Amino acid sequence: MTAATVLFAEPGARWRVVSYGPILCLAILVLEFVTGSSVHWFALLFCSALIAGFVALQVFAGKRHVSVELTPATLRSGTESLPLTSIAQVLPERDEQSFDDELWESARALGELTGVPRRRTGIGLRLADATLVQAWAKDHQALRAALTAAVRRGENGADG
Structure with a gap:
């Protein structure tokens, strides 16, 4: 067994959660477009970027401070x-x-x-x-x- 062998690991956080906010904003955008109401391009783009940025900071912190690895x-x-x-x-x-x-x-x-x-x-x-x-x-x-x-x-x- 080499020192690089991982016996147990928990990542602390996953990068995929960064996409949840932008996906929700995209769904709202599609809903606004389909229903014919006014489309709030700037607000949804701004909220999408803001949510993704805050969540990315949390994921970065989680990966650094709450991950576990046993070799x-x-x-x-x-x-x-x-x-x-x-x-x-x-x-x-x-x-x-x-x-x-x-x-x-x-x-x-x-x-x-x-x-x-x-x-x-x-x-x-x-x-x-x-x-x-x-x-x-x-x-x-x-x-x-x-x-x-x-x-x-x-x-x-x-x-x-």
Whole structure:
């Protein structure tokens, strides 16, 4: 397995959403043309460009700050990369029946955001220096499985 092999990835955002606003404006333009009412060329073109511009900024930020990638050597969460060799343990999932929070739930989230991004779920990690951090993903179960397997492979490779 090479370092370029991707074991898990979430893009954070997709560029296709930039087209949704202009497509809606085009549909309104066609509707105005078909119904014979006055066609608002400039307003629809302006709104289309404005919407696409704002959404493009959001997609750029999402791709930079909310994307996740796991390779056999590193875990990248947003802008922060963590070597897998520095991960001692992937901690168990939160017990939904318990009223008490797990210690890792208040740990620092990886990346430069202040916490786990919206619509993502944290995964507790114990690092080699005994500190706790949170990795995160939308599909947290798939990331947990891939991360657990990658950390185990690294431990077995270090022993052998």
